[in-house]
Amino acid sequence: MNTVHQVPDLSRLSSRIPAAPSIGSTTVTKPDHIHLSFGFAADSLFPLEALEQSAQQAIRQDGARALQYSGAPGPAYILDWIQSRAASYGIDAETAQILVTNGATQGIALAAQLLLEPGDEVWVEAPTFFSALQAFRLCGASIRAFPIDGEGVQVDKLEEALIAAVHEGRPVPKLFYTMPVYHNPGGVTLSLSRRRQLADLARRYNFYIVEDDAYAELNFTGETFISLYELAPERTIYLNTFSKIIAPGIRLGWMIAHPLLVSRLRILMLGSSTAVFTQEIVAHLLKQLDFEQHRAQLIRHYWRQRDIMVTAIRSELGDEVSFELPEGGFFLWLTFPDQVNTAEMQYIAERHGVSYVAGSHFYHDDSGHNHLRLCFSYCTADRLTEGISRLAAAYREYREEHLHQGVDSYSQH
Amino acid sequence: MNTVHQVPDLSRLSSRIPAAPSIGSTTVTKPDHIHLSFGFAADSLFPLEALEQSAQQAIRQDGARALQYSGAPGPAYILDWIQSRAASYGIDAETAQILVTNGATQGIALAAQLLLEPGDEVWVEAPTFFSALQAFRLCGASIRAFPIDGEGVQVDKLEEALIAAVHEGRPVPKLFYTMPVYHNPGGVTLSLSRRRQLADLARRYNFYIVEDDAYAELNFTGETFISLYELAPERTIYLNTFSKIIAPGIRLGWMIAHPLLVSRLRILMLGSSTAVFTQEIVAHLLKQLDFEQHRAQLIRHYWRQRDIMVTAIRSELGDEVSFELPEGGFFLWLTFPDQVNTAEMQYIAERHGVSYVAGSHFYHDDSGHNHLRLCFSYCTADRLTEGISRLAAAYREYREEHLHQGVDSYSQH
Structure with a gap:
């Protein structure tokens, strides 16, 4: 025990660290x-020009606040914008139900931390977003995946697995992670009947849906979809992001969930709160940008x-x-x-x-x-x-x- | 099981979520x-004026890069600045050993994720920084604390506990978290003899030191201290931040660690990489600010x-x-x-x-x-x-x- 190691002892690292x-x-x-x-x-x-102006305005007009720590929910304007945008696609939420995150990926990590303990079941789509897999693995979750086809994840197979789990006394999932619209990587969209079925299963089998809606605004055909959040608001943690509609490098996204969940997510975020600086800049940007x-x-x-x-x-x-x-x-x-x-x-x-x-x-x-x-x-x-x-x-x-x-x-x- | 709940089922949440x-x-x-x-x-x-100029430059000169996703380590200038700043207080590190984080608090969370599995021991100072306690609790760690006095944490008591743990066949800690300089909240600084003793204990008892140096630059008397990283570089994960020296709202900090640890931390960060946007702005700021x-x-x-x-x-x-x-x-x-x-x-x-x-x-x-x-x-x-x-x-x-x-x-x- 007296030896001086000149390289770190890697045997002391968590076994959950991905090797690659x-x-x-x-x-x-x-x-x-x-x-x-x-x-x-x-x-x-x-939108470079608008961003440049927004940065100037945020620093000049709100410098002291924009550069300070904040335990607060973020600039009112950004919350109002998210609220009205969500309303435009059918999600009815108070601003107190909205959390601005460091991108949608932080939203996945926070939802995982909110729900998971080691050994808990997380069910996902096959294929699914790799950063979500990593977030669930880091929580020590046991992952199971269900295939997608042209109409999104095959919810029938999910139901069969739930029935079998209950029948055999095995645990049902704590959460089901899905990207129902323009799936990454699958490109597919979950059909309405499957959405209804999934929302119904979440209620009957007592699991949460983490709905990653990152690409929903980029709908080439103009089609919009009833969100899982709308179908089961008390069962769904909804995620979205400014990465695809403004720019990824600003690292801003948002979560929408029931107030009882949001209050806990807010506590989880206290140590890793979203940069007020970029929030103020994006608030100014949204004020001047013709978003449509x-x-x-x-x-x-x-x-x-x-x-x-x-x-x-x-x-x-x-x-x-x-x-x-x-x-x-x-x-x-x-x-x-x-x-x-x-x-x-x-x-x-x-x-x-x-x-x-x-x-x-x-x-x-x-x-x-x-x-x-x-x-x-x-x-x-x-x-x-x-x-x-x-x-x-x-x-x-x-x-x-x-x-x-x-x-x-x-x-x- | 057929009931429709209108409020979320809180019994399904992780038991590690803090209640308040x-x-x-x-x-x-x-x-x-x-x-x-x-x-x-x-x-x-x-530094509002310099920041305004820096934001303008970052968007005009580096807009496409500054606003994109990045798996890369961040702008070279910010890494070079951190490297030479660290060298000025005795830390010899390659830029490949530097990770820019979303504030020092993300550094604590990443170090915890790197090392900890549920039930692992984490030993801390009493009192200690509350966000560190939260990060360790979220990893399911078992926490034990050692009192501070005017010379920092009482390392003798730590040594007694290590001896007793080995003697009784109980686990030694995976990590010891310390804020050796201008302690938050204690205000005290760890004496040189205790630093040496702590570095020695880390080697002998096979634990990592997480050294939170957030306040070190704000030394009223001009005194500088040998860092724990310098004393045991293969055993120490060093954390610092721009929050106290530039502004907290930009949420930028850094970690310095052995390359074998950094490569793993980089994998852990893939889903939550630091905003390139603010990194580019701060890189421009550091170029024009007379930091001293x-x-x-x-x-x-x-x-x-x-x-x-x-x-x-x-x-x-x-x-x-x-x-x-x-x-x-x-x-x-x-x-x-x-x-x-x-x-x-x-x-x-x-x-x-x-x-x-x-x-x-x-x-x-x-x-x-x-x-x-x-x-x-x-x-x-x-x-x-x-x-x-x-x-x-x-x-x-x-x-x-x-x-x-x-x-x-x-x-x-």
């Missing part, structure tokens, strides 16, 4: 590399980007891949033939100058080997097309190297 | 009320504030209270006669128009009933003096109501 990042390599820095992996916003649409016009511009842009990527995929990869056509959001989720392992293919893709996120990162059990996620939001149109072309070339090379059967449509090259 | 905020009521909003409770910075010293001059101004101000508060206490409360004279930081820690319960007295104090934080908030076991924390950093000089006068009046009233023996120096009023 939850997402694949995005560290390629070659300027020509095409990052279809990054789930980034289009930086050409950041800004949103329309975002939608037009991302819709066009999706179409460009889809066209390129159909032309370059044809029948080799299948996907659901997302009607909003940032992502396309490709399914390759079952023999394909996208984690293995990744090295070839990087040599070809293109990155994606391998499917296994979206599964708690590292399954999903033949899927991958592409992001159409970030790159310019030219680079999207070129990126898919590189991906197709990488796939052809991978096929020749790894798949010795079933040579078909690409055998001619 | 970790600090006392600071919700009094009467304009004349004097908040000696708030551990706030002096807003008259926020700014710091000298802060020190002059806080030093004068401390003297004003101390003079008022000696004049108004005289022998009724004792305290160590802090040579830096924000806080005075008053000890009243043992019969005094500062949590009970708080209601009277609020009626008199003054707030403090009752001592029990700084103890994991709610002891410390006859202490309270006063903050001299935030209020203006007049209000500090008036605040202490109100506190003394509240104490006299409390004594008359609650303490029926030992009437002495205040019996004449």
Whole structure:
């Protein structure tokens, strides 16, 4: 016991620390590399001028408050804006039910901390958002996943599992995490009948729904959806974010929940309260921005980007891949033939100058080997097309190297 | 099981959720009320003009990057600044060992997540920073506390407890949390011999030190101290913050640790990365601010504030209270006669128009009933003096109501 260690004793670390990042390599820095992996916003649409003015106003007019600590809920204007925006899509909430968070991802972590103790069950969609998996793992949760299809998560399978758990005396989940609209990575949207069924199950089987609505504002078709919060307000913790509609780098999102939950979430947040500085800046921004016009511009842009990527995929990869056509959001989720392992293919893709996120990162059990996620939001149109072309070339090379059967449509090259 | 609940089922929440905020009521909003409770910075010293310029530059020059997601370590300039600042007080670290966090409090939470599993031992100082207690409780840690005196925590008692634990086959702590310089709330500084002893114990008994250095830059006497990190770099997770030297509302701090720990902390942070936006602004600010001059101004101000508060206490409360004279930081820690319960007295104090934080908030076991924390950093000089006068009046009233023996120096009023 008297030895002096010159390196830290890693055996003393929590066994829950992930051994590797939850997402694949995005560290390629070659300027020509095409990052279809990054789930980034289009930086050409950041409201830079308005932000610059807002920062000036926040510092000049509210400097002392904007730069101080705050245990308070944040600037009234930002809460009012969120309240009226939520009302516009059917969510009826008092401002006291709204918590401004450090992005929607902090919302997931807070919901997990609010509910979970080690060993508790968390049920999710397969695939699901990797940062959510990480948040649940850090709480020591036992994770189980249910497949999605074109109408979102298969709630029937969830119900079967709940019935079986009760029948066998096993625990039901504390929470079900879902991204019902423009799913990351699946791109799909939960159907109304499944929403009703899920809300009903939450009540009958006594679990909470964590509803991650991060992409809901980017609805290309203009369609809006009844939120799970609306269907079961006492059972749902609703999350949203300014990341997709203003800019990710400001790290602001929000939660809406029952006041009895919010009061506890507020206590949980005391040590990690959201920066007042950026809240004041965004409050000023929202006052001067024509949000509907800004949103329309975002939608037009991302819709066009999706179409460009889809066209390129159909032309370059044809029948080799299948996907659901997302009607909003940032992502396309490709399914390759079952023999394909996208984690293995990744090295070839990087040599070809293109990155994606391998499917296994979206599964708690590292399954999903033949899927991958592409992001159409970030790159310019030219680079999207070129990126898919590189991906197709990488796939052809991978096929020749790894798949010795079933040579078909690409055998001619 | 078929009942529809209209309120959430609180029995499903984690049992670790605190029932009440970790600090006392600071919700009094009467304009004349004097908040000696708030551990706030002096807003008259926020570098507002420089910040306004920095925000403009960050948005104009680096807008696309500043507003995007980032898995990257943050702007190089901020890392370089932290590195050279740390070197100036004896800490030798590569920039790869530096993590910019959402304030030092996120640093505490991350260190706790890195190390702790439910049931693990965490040992702390008594009193200690309440947000640290909350972070450790949320990880399900078992907390034990060791008293401080004028030279900081009594490391001999810590050693006795370690010896006893090993002897009795009980677990030693995973981490010891300390604020060695200008302790919050105690105001004291750990002596050099105790630092050496603590670093030695960490090595011998295989625990990590979490060294919270939040107030170290505000050293009124100019004295600097050998950090625990310097004494045991492989055993120490070092925390610091821009909250006291720039402004709390920007929520930026940093951690320094061994690369093997930093790589894991970086993975933990992926879901809650620090806002690039504010990092870019602060990077620009640090480029143009004469930091030594700014710091000298802060020190002059806080030093004068401390003297004003101390003079008022000696004049108004005289022998009724004792305290160590802090040579830096924000806080005075008053000890009243043992019969005094500062949590009970708080209601009277609020009626008199003054707030403090009752001592029990700084103890994991709610002891410390006859202490309270006063903050001299935030209020203006007049209000500090008036605040202490109100506190003394509240104490006299409390004594008359609650303490029926030992009437002495205040019996004449």
